Amino acid sequence: MSGLKSIPAQRARRARTVNAQLQGRAGSPCAACAVRQVAVCSALDDDELGDLDAILQRRQLAANAVLFDEGEVATQVYNVTDGCLKLFKLLPDGRKQVTGFMFAGDFVGLADSETYICSAEAVTEVALCCFDRSKLDGLAHKHRNFEKRLLGRARSELADTQNQMLLLGRKSAEERLASFVLMLSERAVPGGGADNPVNLPMSGKDIGDYLGLTTETVSRTWSRLQTLKVIKKDAARSLSIVDFEKLQNLADGFKLI
Amino acid sequence: MSGLKSIPAQRARRARTVNAQLQGRAGSPCAACAVRQVAVCSALDDDELGDLDAILQRRQLAANAVLFDEGEVATQVYNVTDGCLKLFKLLPDGRKQVTGFMFAGDFVGLADSETYICSAEAVTEVALCCFDRSKLDGLAHKHRNFEKRLLGRARSELADTQNQMLLLGRKSAEERLASFVLMLSERAVPGGGADNPVNLPMSGKDIGDYLGLTTETVSRTWSRLQTLKVIKKDAARSLSIVDFEKLQNLADGFKLI
DNA sequence: CGATACATTGAGGTTTATCAATTTGTGTGG
């Protein structure tokens, strides 16, 4: 029933997570981090974590706060330890494309060279580990697993973006929303979240900007998916998967029978 | 005027390139490769190239030949040395999304884990260097620059796919075609091709499948761009940029004045 | 030179966007 819990309850959970991470038990605070096993940090042994801890700075962002803007010099890269961040690109007339949502354990700044190639804003309250690029490069040089892990991350991000291209180029609004719900559901699991009542931390506008649709179309499509008894919107930011198979078929581009 | 040359002339050029690469001067045939400086191979010194040469196999694909299918076990990765390859994903009803065109110097298989996440087919005749993944991993372990270079490639591929998401999610048909022409024009330069009469090795269907459009819309949009005096279709597979600034503005999402 | 695939153009339909009004949710201060 975690999906039905109130917003204050969610806030409390976030606060506990952050505290646990700051206390630390085994020498380095990193050892006690909530995302220790999912993040790139898992490439390092417990006794190597000190190196990581020495070069990182923790930071907290309020919802809607800007982390960086496209085109800025990319001096830092980030590891999300809690909350949700959105990455996006803008066209001069304001059209927006959200290129990804980043959750606890995700690494931000992989695709960036000298300057950030997209902007980043907090969707919810966000906790981050911040690394100077130069220092992290040094660490990657020292611990080769870390470098391998970064390449692995980049590979899997590439796989995700290819799926997103298929979605944006060829899927209908219904298929896009279905794919989106499944993606959120799947990504919640490694971070310790529930996979069935799915938590939707982002606004309808953000969802539209991620799926190449308008808010209105997103809203209408939620309604149609409820009529089809595929999902059910429990609360403002929570949604239950009612018929998993139908949802999967929709997302994969099969016609519903 | 290279863009106006006949198809047989193009074939001849391709054949010469392949021969030059096979002859080799400085010990390793790789040293004489046409893509020596642009490909990942540039991470290795001339005297390290022997290691690369020892583990690669050269291969030639006819136009439209299948290199691999999505879902296949990814035993090999590839370096394109000549020609054009398309990567794509399919939906069960046949909808296709081309996720990328690969040209001389491009590395294929970066995004793949155990199985290929997309299919690959030759657009033109294609020349490849093929590597067993396990052997290449060994080489990457021995020569660290190689590993770094792979990460760099992955980074720049990620940047490209983010731009493609903006295109697919938010750009109009005209803006998509304009962006496409500029991309082809820019990518032709490092490979030694001409940047102005732009060579279009792929069919209108392929272009549509890359840009999330139908062939008909692609064709109509070419016509409109010609009426606007932005481009001019010289021959079947060649196109001149008439007004570079207009083209750039269109691609970037500015309104034409 | 003819057969076949590919590109172009037209007519009409569908999906999604746009504009507008209303309802619902959220956060704040009394």
Next chain:
DNA sequence: CCACACAAATTGATAAACCTCAATGTATCG
């Protein structure tokens, strides 16, 4: 804790962009 103000979501009517189907024209290759 409730009332208010503001932002977000929903729903409807209409329009635009692109797709589909169909016909014609034009390369390409044996």
